Amino acid sequence: MKRSTLYSMLVTVVICAAPLLVAAPKVGQAAPDFRATASNGKTFRLSDYRGKYIVLEWHNNGCPYVGKHYKSGNMQRLQKEWTGRNVVWFTIISSAPGKQGYVTASEENEYLAKMQAAPTAALLDPTGEIGHLYDAKTSPHMVVINPQAVVIYDGAIDDKPTTDLSDIAGATNYVNLALEQAMAGKQVETPATRPYGCSVKYSGSTH
Amino acid sequence: MKGWEPSNVFSATLAFLVALLPCAAGAQASGSPIPHGSLELIAENQWISIGHPFYLGLHFQLERGWHIYWVNPGDSGEPPRVTWQLPPGLSPGMIEWPAPRRLGTSSIVDFGYEDAVTLIVPVHAQGSLAAQPLANLGAEIRVLVCREVCIPGKTQLSLSLPVKSRPPAPEMRTRELFAAARKDLPRAVPQNWEFSVDDAKDSFVLAANLGTQITQVIFFPLAEAQIDNSAPQTLQPLDSGFQLTLRKSDRLLKPVDRLKGVLVLSGNRAYLIDAPVSKRGAQKRGSIGGIQEIQSSKEGPQK
Numbered sequence: 001m002k003r004s005t006l007y008s009m010l011v012t013v014v015i016c017a018a019p020l021l022v023a024a025p026k027v028g029q030a031a032p033d034f035r036a037t038a039s040n041g042k043t044f045r046l047s048d049y050r051g052k053y054i055v056l057e058w059h060n061n062g063c064p065y066v067g068k069h070y071k072s073g074n075m076q077r078l079q080k081e082w083t084g085r086n087v088v089w090f091t092i093i094s095s096a097p098g099k100q101g102y103v104t105a106s107e108e109n110e111y112l113a114k115m116q117a118a119p120t121a122a123l124l125d126p127t128g129e130i131g132h133l134y135d136a137k138t139s140p141h142m143v144v145i146n147p148q149a150v151v152i153y154d155g156a157i158d159d160k161p162t163t164d165l166s167d168i169a170g171a172t173n174y175v176n177l178a179l180e181q182a183m184a185g186k187q188v189e190t191p192a193t194r195p196y197g198c199s200v201k202y203s204g205s206t207h
Numbered sequence: 208m209k210g211w212e213p214s215n216v217f218s219a220t221l222a223f224l225v226a227l228l229p230c231a232a233g234a235q236a237s238g239s240p241i242p243h244g245s246l247e248l249i250a251e252n253q254w255i256s257i258g259h260p261f262y263l264g265l266h267f268q269l270e271r272g273w274h275i276y277w278v279n280p281g282d283s284g285e286p287p288r289v290t291w292q293l294p295p296g297l298s299p300g301m302i303e304w305p306a307p308r309r310l311g312t313s314s315i316v317d318f319g320y321e322d323a324v325t326l327i328v329p330v331h332a333q334g335s336l337a338a339q340p341l342a343n344l345g346a347e348i349r350v351l352v353c354r355e356v357c358i359p360g361k362t363q364l365s366l367s368l369p370v371k372s373r374p375p376a377p378e379m380r381t382r383e384l385f386a387a388a389r390k391d392l393p394r395a396v397p398q399n400w401e402f403s404v405d406d407a408k409d410s411f412v413l414a415a416n417l418g419t420q421i422t423q424v425i426f427f428p429l430a431e432a433q434i435d436n437s438a439p440q441t442l443q444p445l446d447s448g449f450q451l452t453l454r455k456s457d458r459l460l461k462p463v464d465r466l467k468g469v470l471v472l473s474g475n476r477a478y479l480i481d482a483p484v485s486k487r488g489a490q491k492r493g494s495i496g497g498i499q500e501i502q503s504s505k506e507g508p509q510k
């Protein structure tokens with residue numbers, strides 16, 4: 001046996017603790033199903049909406065990147081426009097209890113009313129189960145699912161990864177593009193990007 | 208005897224410490240506040256010398272536990288951004304980013320700096336620059352500072368320096384900061400090192416022939432969404448180098464031609480690599496893809 005092979009067998013160094021090796025859905029693959037309780041008390045199951053376009057929006061009301069899209073009214077405009085066009089829009093909160101962005105149902109309902117937000121529902125995911133299922137990295141992290149329940153977009157809300165409200169006007173919105181192109185029967189030109197924002201505040205997260 | 212009662216000893220000690228405060232503050236008087244830290248615009252030389260290379264530095268000091276980001280921030284966050292306000296005849300170059308650290312251990316891993324870091328920026332002093340008693344150099348910085356939560360900050364920095372036609376003289380106060388920052392800059396790989404990258408379905412396998420066994424390596428990708436930042440990087444030390452398996456990002460949908468990034472070996476030796484990627488089997492493992500040098504960092508202060 002070659003010495004190098006022996007060394008290889010003896011020493012395998014791993015530089016960090018093994019993370020949760022979630023097999024996140026890639027664009028073009030089936031959107032994993034989930035069931036969740038919304039802030040309005042209703043239970044929602046993703047697969048009940050097969051046949052419709054669905055947008056998933058990861059949310060954390062204390063994150064400055066989320067603040068950029070809510071204080072400007074950008075997120076609410078998107079929610080109103082697309083739910084008005086028969087798209088299902090789920091805002092998902094995966095912050096663990098005690099972490100930034102964690103809210104009770106009534107706190108979220110107050111927030112939705114105050115911000116005049118208009119998602120189909122705000123889903124509470126304090127265990128992070130849905131977040132990990134989709135490997136949600138940041139708030140806002142956006143996923144678009146087509147009527148065949150296939151992920152057609154996964155990534156950032158737009159191409160300006162900043163907290164500046166003034167950047168929204170000139171930004172290319174990837175969620176709009178994906179929905180418009182898919183609805184027109186076209187290929188989604190930019191199906192995956194690096195999601196930007198604050199890290200999702202999962203239980204056990206340290207930064 | 209009254210003066211030595213414990214409470215008075217305490218008061219005296221306190222008074223002494225308070226007296227020291229201005230001194231401590233004086234040492235960093237020109238730092239501007241940023242969220243959970245301070246930021247100072249520093250110069251390597253006492254004056255700007257016409258026709259000579261010149262370096263500015265953005266010196267960040269952060270409270271314990273807080274961090275800022277590398278040029279590729281990783282899974283979340285964003286790097287500091289600078290808008291320069293320089294007099295005509297001075298043109299800023301790109302930030303020279305020291306090797307970062309991995310931040311976080313769970314499903315979200317970022318790349319950045321904790322405690323203190325100096326980002327060096329080369330400035331070209333053109334011949335058209337006129338000698339003047341004081342030139343004002345300004346920079347507007349936007350920076351995201353995070354611990355568990357993130358706070359965006361924006362600050363205006365300034366520095367006034369004479370412009371002279373005489374050769375440069377080092378600024379003693381900032382000398383160590385620049386020296387420390389240069390030590391952490393990734394450098395060009397030695398000529399005799401060889402790298403190749405195999406595209407193996409779910410991962411990239413980086414093979415390196417360095418003529419010596421390597422037992423500690425971390426790879427930091429320059430491109431976003433190319434490798435899975437939080438996945439373990441599996442190292443196989445080889446007689447004359449190593450093989451490092453890097454899991455691809457789930458958001459990588461197109462083939463990659465080249466793998467570019469910073470390799471940090473034991474002893475914090477950082478190197479810039481840019482290796483061609485080939486499909487598995489197309490090339491004999493460990494054979495030479497060759498090293499494409501992208502840019503060499505400046506070694507040591509300018510002469």
